Amino acid sequence: QVQLVESGGGLVQAGGSLRLSCAASGRTFSLYSMGWFRQAPGKERDFVAAISWNGNTYYADSVKGRFTISRDNAKNPVYLQMNSLKPEDTAVYYCALTFNLVSTNYDRVSLYDNWGQGTQVTVSS
Numbered sequence: 001q002v003q004l005v006e007s008g009g010g011l012v013q014a015g016g017s018l019r020l021s022c023a024a025s026g027r028t029f030s031l032y033s034m035g036w037f038r039q040a041p042g043k044e045r046d047f048v049a050a051i052s053w054n055g056n057t058y059y060a061d062s063v064k065g066r067f068t069i070s071r072d073n074a075k076n077p078v079y080l081q082m083n084s085l086k087p088e089d090t091a092v093y094y095c096a097l098t099f100n101l102v103s104t105n106y107d108r109v110s111l112y113d114n115w116g117q118g119t120q121v122t123v124s125s
Contacts (some may be wrong), residue, residue: 006022017085096112
């Protein structure tokens with residue numbers, strides 16, 4: 001199948017920046033879309049951003065204008081550039097992958113077949 005590995009998390013002060021990376025291995029010869037989600041302690045896993053198999057991008061309202069999702073070339077890896085970070089951005093960030101080329105419900109956890117192990121992002125005030 002597919003293995004996803006996130007990196008780039010850490011501790012940053014409010015107003016700072018981080019760049020997360022997600023590298024996929026395995027069945028990467030197929031077309032796929034990727035998303036970023038985050039989960040704070042005691043809360044549900046929330047959509048952050050997604051990039052479709054044909055390059056369209058989608059963002060949660062809470063991160064629009066601050067976060068940017070991108071791909072280096074064609075597919076792999078996928079990055080999440082996070083600027084102007086706020087304490088409320090603190091969470092474990094997960095990347096996810098779907099081979100579903102029809103649905104555009106990129107904000108739904110159920111769309112994604114494969115998940116990374118997560119990387120912690122902590123923003124101090």
